[in-house]
């Protein structure tokens with residue numbers, strides 16, 4: 001990547017950035033405040049700066065008058081770097097408070113992105129065999145099915161084969177439609193066998209002629225808040241398209257407990273099952289529309305979800321998941337016909353669901369562990385999935401302990417007045433001017449703001465704490481005077497985006513009730529991993545690495561997360577961010593069925609710890625209800641103003 005040097009005046013701060021980056025992003029990362037109220041969409045016209053030396057690529061000019069343009073004024077959110085440049089911020093007065101340089105540097109400390117270290121072989125769960133059984137004659141009058149079986153065995157070494165009655169019913173027409181040229185589509189099942197690779201071939205479909213369209217499959221993450229899906233070309237090993245939706249079950253409860261409660265009402269389980277399938281069907285439609293692939297091309301779907309989501313997808317009775325001793329109906333169910341779940345796929349398509357570990361540590365975590373590779377590593381690892389529930393895994397090869405911390409969905413934006421998931425229009429980055437308390441906001445895809453997502457929430461709380469807007473009990477400081485803080489319906493609130501500057505036409509605020517939710521969520525996470533590491537007998541300083549997964553807008557800012565006491569205060573280079581690890585694991589399993597089998601071993605190898613039965617969990621939780629923590633010595637790098 002080509003680099004450029006950007007000198008900001010009047011503060012005279014020079015930073016390096018990549019050619020192609022937007023000026024507003026560069027300023028935000030460098031801790032240089034430029035008024036920016038519309039999230040970078042180009043609508044508010046506030047982020048005007050003057051290019052004093054050098055030039056930039058301008059994306060949009062509407063908000064700048066011609067005379068100002070002639071003087072070199074541009075919108076920082078609409079200007080891409082093409083090389084070295086000197087930029088003057090007109091509204092900044094010399095001598096004002098600026099973010100200290102070391103603090104600005106810390107702002108850039110994001111967890112390094114992590115790709116899965118697991119390399120799949122192209123070893124999908126289905127295969128196609130193009131075959132040409134001989135035409136029946138008086139001398140060779142075997143039945144159609146036996147004829148097909150004979151050709152498969154002798155010409156293609158494919159045996160043993162099983163077939164459903166549905167396939168047999170259509171077989172006579174299908175083999176004759178293209179004069180006995182036919183493509184047989186199989187689901188493969190590996191059979192453990194000591195001396196050879198044995199398989200069973202389940203005949204799912206007999207397609208007349210030669211199928212030229214690529215074979216595809218779906219990788220799906222069923223989150224409590226969001227559904228994600230990918231359409232994968234299983235021969236080329238490539239992702240063709242990706243789509244996501246809110247989980248439509250949200251209208252029946254924000255979290256897993258309220259979903260279970262709803263499931264126990266009359267017709268509740270059926271309704272929940274129908275809703276999640278509706279969401280998945282919409283995702284499938286979108287993926288097909290984006291790629292132009294046909295529905296027939298999809299041979300299977302691999303789903304990873306928490307145990308409650310898995311139960312609800314399969315319509316398994318979930319009552320006992322929430323009653324001691326917390327027993328699931330089943331941890332693994334094998335292959336399920338997709339149509340039997342209501343999925344809008346063809347009869348040959350089947351569904352495989354990742355196995356879970358316990359009632360509150362499900363297939364999404366197993367899939368995440370598969371993707372992050374800790375099952376095959378000697379590095380002592382802490383894996384934290386900051387999703388709706390907050391699951392953690394600690395350990396390494398041969399020793400993995402796991403727990404769920406009931407953190408709630410606050411870091412996915414759930415339960416907050418203006419919280420939203422990381423989607424276009426979500427405020428993901430904020431810089432608060434330490435003098436005026438005005439926020440500079442950046443939204444995902446620079447769309448007009450619609451709410452705030454996890455990374456934005458961590459970002460804003462940490463800064464409010466650092467500059468004194470917020471006290472360590474997560475209450476607004478009464479001595480701070482700004483019209484951004486006012487009394488609202490749920491206590492005092494800070495206005496992040498004013499009604500006239502966002503897509504909602506109402507003020508986007510962070511209330512003290514929101515702050516309390518976040519405080520509890522972070523205390524639950526902290527307490528959870530502290531207890532788990534205690535059980536393994538290591539402390540945070542003995543960790544080789546921390547892998548973070550979750551639905552954050554972009555990479556999580558480590559210092560902000562440490563400042564609020566969410567992540568341990570250890571060297572930042574030990575952190576990496578893997579994104580949606582559940583989806584990544586599902587993709588691996590789609591491509592390589594041996595990895596799906598590996599996930600079953602991983603699930604069996606993980607030891608679940610019930611935190612609710614551990615007295616130290618509550619002690620740790622209470623101690624963590626403070627920013628960053630009641631024991632300041634646990635967070636030595638955090639300096640509050």
Ligand code: FES
Pocket residue numbers: 035036037038039040041042043044045046047063075076077078
């Ligand atoms: S116009 Fe650039 S942030 Fe609004």
